[in-house]
Amino acid sequence: MKDVKCECGHVNPHGTVLCEACGKILDERENKDQLLDMRYEGSARRSQTYNKTIVDKIWNFFSSVKVGVWLIVLTLLASILGTVLPQKMYIDLPPEVYYKQEYGWFGELYYRLGFHDLYGSWWYLLLIAMIGISLVICSLDRVVPLYKALKVQRVTRHVGFLKRQRLFGINTEINDKDLHLVKEHLKERRYHVREENGDLLAEKGRFSRWGPYINHVGLIIFLFGGMLRFIPGMFVNENLWVKEGETAAVPETGETFYLQNNQFILQHYDKDQNKTFEKALERAGDVVKNYQSNVVLYKRVSDNLPGEKPKLEKVKEYKVRVNHPLDFEGYSIFQASFRSELKSMSFFLANKNTNQSVGELEIDLQDPKETYDLGNGYAVKILNYFPDFEFAKDGEPTTKTRVPNNPAFVFQMISPEKPEGETSFVAIKQTIEPFGDNTYKMAFKGIETKNTSGFIVRKDSTLWAIILGGILFMIGVIQGAYWNHRRIWIQQKDGQVWISAHTNKNWYGLKQEIEKVLRDTKLNIPEDQQQSEKTDKEGI
Amino acid sequence: MKKRRLVIRTIILLVLGAAVAYTLYANFTKDNKQKVAIGEMAPDFALVDMQGNKHRLSDYRGQGVFLNFWGTWCPPCKKEMPYINNQYHQYKDKGVQVLTVDIDESALAVNQFSDRLKLDFPIMIDTNKDVMNVYGIEPLPATFLIDKNGKVVKYHKGELTENTIREFMEKIKP
Numbered sequence: 110m111k112d113v114k115c116e117c118g119h120v121n122p123h124g125t126v127l128c129e130a131c132g133k134i135l136d137e138r139e140n141k142d143q144l145l146d147m148r149y150e151g152s153a154r155r156s157q158t159y160n161k162t163i164v165d166k167i168w169n170f171f172s173s174v175k176v177g178v179w180l181i182v183l184t185l186l187a188s189i190l191g192t193v194l195p196q197k198m199y200i201d202l203p204p205e206v207y208y209k210q211e212y213g214w215f216g217e218l219y220y221r222l223g224f225h226d227l228y229g230s231w232w233y234l235l236l237i238a239m240i241g242i243s244l245v246i247c248s249l250d251r252v253v254p255l256y257k258a259l260k261v262q263r264v265t266r267h268v269g270f271l272k273r274q275r276l277f278g279i280n281t282e283i284n285d286k287d288l289h290l291v292k293e294h295l296k297e298r299r300y301h302v303r304e305e306n307g308d309l310l311a312e313k314g315r316f317s318r319w320g321p322y323i324n325h326v327g328l329i330i331f332l333f334g335g336m337l338r339f340i341p342g343m344f345v346n347e348n349l350w351v352k353e354g355e356t357a358a359v360p361e362t363g364e365t366f367y368l369q370n371n372q373f374i375l376q377h378y379d380k381d382q383n384k385t386f387e388k389a390l391e392r393a394g395d396v397v398k399n400y401q402s403n404v405v406l407y408k409r410v411s412d413n414l415p416g417e418k419p420k421l422e423k424v425k426e427y428k429v430r431v432n433h434p435l436d437f438e439g440y441s442i443f444q445a446s447f448r449s450e451l452k453s454m455s456f457f458l459a460n461k462n463t464n465q466s467v468g469e470l471e472i473d474l475q476d477p478k479e480t481y482d483l484g485n486g487y488a489v490k491i492l493n494y495f496p497d498f499e500f501a502k503d504g505e506p507t508t509k510t511r512v513p514n515n516p517a518f519v520f521q522m523i524s525p526e527k528p529e530g531e532t533s534f535v536a537i538k539q540t541i542e543p544f545g546d547n548t549y550k551m552a553f554k555g556i557e558t559k560n561t562s563g564f565i566v567r568k569d570s571t572l573w574a575i576i577l578g579g580i581l582f583m584i585g586v587i588q589g590a591y592w593n594h595r596r597i598w599i600q601q602k603d604g605q606v607w608i609s610a611h612t613n614k615n616w617y618g619l620k621q622e623i624e625k626v627l628r629d630t631k632l633n634i635p636e637d638q639q640q641s642e643k644t645d646k647e648g649i
Numbered sequence: 650m651k652k653r654r655l656v657i658r659t660i661i662l663l664v665l666g667a668a669v670a671y672t673l674y675a676n677f678t679k680d681n682k683q684k685v686a687i688g689e690m691a692p693d694f695a696l697v698d699m700q701g702n703k704h705r706l707s708d709y710r711g712q713g714v715f716l717n718f719w720g721t722w723c724p725p726c727k728k729e730m731p732y733i734n735n736q737y738h739q740y741k742d743k744g745v746q747v748l749t750v751d752i753d754e755s756a757l758a759v760n761q762f763s764d765r766l767k768l769d770f771p772i773m774i775d776t777n778k779d780v781m782n783v784y785g786i787e788p789l790p791a792t793f794l795i796d797k798n799g800k801v802v803k804y805h806k807g808e809l810t811e812n813t814i815r816e817f818m819e820k821i822k823p
Contacts, residue, residue, distance in 0.1 A: 164659050238669040339675035415779040416696040476755045508722040511754050
């Protein structure tokens with residue numbers, strides 16, 4: 110493993126194809142009579158040159174563009190696979206049931222292979238991570254030698270290098286005036302012109318070569334931003350339900366912030382007020398104009414234990430509407446949903462024969478009382494309360510949840526006629542008198558509902574990385590795409606003037622520019638050797 | 650020169666590898682992230698029971714605490730309650746305290762439930778779900794075993810049999 114010393118005196122790293130300084134062909138395999146492969150300036154891609162330790166082997170694996178492309182292809186195929194059936198966050202049954210029920214054996218297989226959570230699976234993450242590693246190593250392995258080669262390049266180049274550039278021409282007539290004019294033209298066209306022993310190198314747009322690497326840096330920062338989401342506290346996305354009139358702790362704030370919901374407002378477009386849209390509104394029915402929660406944000410100031418009543422200090426009042434979140438300390442609270450819940454039910458106690466009311470009661474479904482005294486010897490006791498009533502498998506009345514979706518009661522009705530009480534089971538649209546005919550009944554009077562606002566609490570401290578990554582990505586694309594790295598060599602060889610030119614893209618533009626640079630001189634426009642090669646082959 | 654290159658490569662690979670390893674680890678653990686870890690101090694709380702007595706967890710230092718979270722609407726809770734009550738009587742003089750926390754229900758529902766099942770241990774209602782959030786309780790019933798030093802010994806999700814409860818009591822008996 111030796112460095113290679115070129116005849117021009119420059120020492121090149123092992124594996125260099127073209128001498129960094131003068132461009133002489135160093136690699137024998139390259140020494141054929143065709144155009145030079147100018148990628149990465151023929152510099153030695155570090156990894157390809159030796160293969161010793163395990164670290165080098167891993168490094169070389171990731172340094173290969175072929176490996177990188179395969180990783181991307183595999184990731185794409187995997188991503189396609191994840192779209193075949195719905196992912197687990199879009200289904201509303203347990204996955205072990207859903208896939209088999211909906212898609213039969215194929216669904217079962219899909220679930221068993223873990224494709225129901227494909228984008229969160231360890232191997233998918235590993236693929237993405239490997240693309241990231243490949244990106245870093247590929248870039249490093251290419252940008253460093255390229256930078257060095259472009260930095261140490263000399264003005265005077267080897268004949269072989271010049272001869273085998275795509276644009277190449279020879280002039281036998283040498284005219285100092287012409288050369289001077291060309292130099293002026295080059296400078297006008299913002300070329301950076303260097304001279305050495307009458308040889309000339311004009312270069313512009315070298316920074317365009319860094320575009321792809323800037324782009325990769327952007328991508329890596331982007332991936333890093335995605336990784337940051339896994340760090341606790343960097344990314345919060347939680348649901349929060351708060352009933353009207355209640356206060357709840359904002360999740361993931363460490364019980365520091367509390368949100369009080371004063372009122373939920375639902376507004377529809379009014380046909381009469383919006384005459385222009387009358388027909389459309391008639392067709393569409395009710396169209397919601399506004400979902401809004403009027404809230405107060407509090408900060409806890411007491412050092413209380415969980416379960417103890419916290420002392421709260423008002424921070425601000427806000428009307429949370431769709432797309433108008435309440436923002437504080439990096440958190441945003443969005444209006445996301447609402448639901449209506451039963452708040453209270455009212456009944457009157459009536460004699461079944463006369464249907465005459467002897468008293469009314471209103472039962473708070475969140476916190477019902479045990480006894481409601483109606484006066485004059487009348488009272489109602491709640492023997493049993495089922496907020497979300499159903500009959501259990503054994504026929505016993507029971508409650509499904511703690512939410513009053515379907516309240517049912519076992520009442521004991523006490524009256525002067527029946528001081529020991531009569532028992533009645535009352536559910537919505539259902540009355541059962543378990544111990545025979547009663548004299549009194551609980552007649553349903555009405556219900557009151559109250560709204561619960563559904564909020565999404567979100568915090569994303571990774572956005573800066575995503576935005577920065579995106580900006581760098583675009584800068585890299587623009588830098589690499591809209592500028593060209595152009596070099597023109599005008600050199601004296603064997604009493605002739607040789608003109609060679611190279612660009613990393615847009616050869617047509619370079620040819621146009623050379624024509625303009627050489628105008629008013631007797632110098633020949635260099636020929637496109639690739640084109641003449643082609644015409645030779647095609648026999649035109 | 651070659652040595653320096655090897656060192657640089659090793660460092661870069663290590664940094665990348667560490668980032669990947671952390672991401673995978675975080676991804677693996679995010680689903681079963683437990684707010685209260687075994688072996689750590691149980692978060693302190695204070696709640697008032699149905700008789701109006703205030704119970705603060707740290708006041709029971711020196712005793713084992715059998716901490717149960719439940720709801721009247723949850724059938725397995727209903728099943729295990731009488732067992733807990735039996736074992737409560739067995740162990741209350743042996744230094745194990747039973748504390749049970751109902752999640753956000755009405756006092757009426759809880760009182761009727763406890764009367765019907767003749768429960769004697771302290772029952773507290775966590776009206777704002779504060780304690781539930783601190784302990785990260787997801788499905789009910791859930792049971793925490795806390796030793797005499799206030800450290801969490803075990804976290805059990807789901808229904809308990811009388812035998813298991815007895816084993817649990819033995820575990821935290823000081």
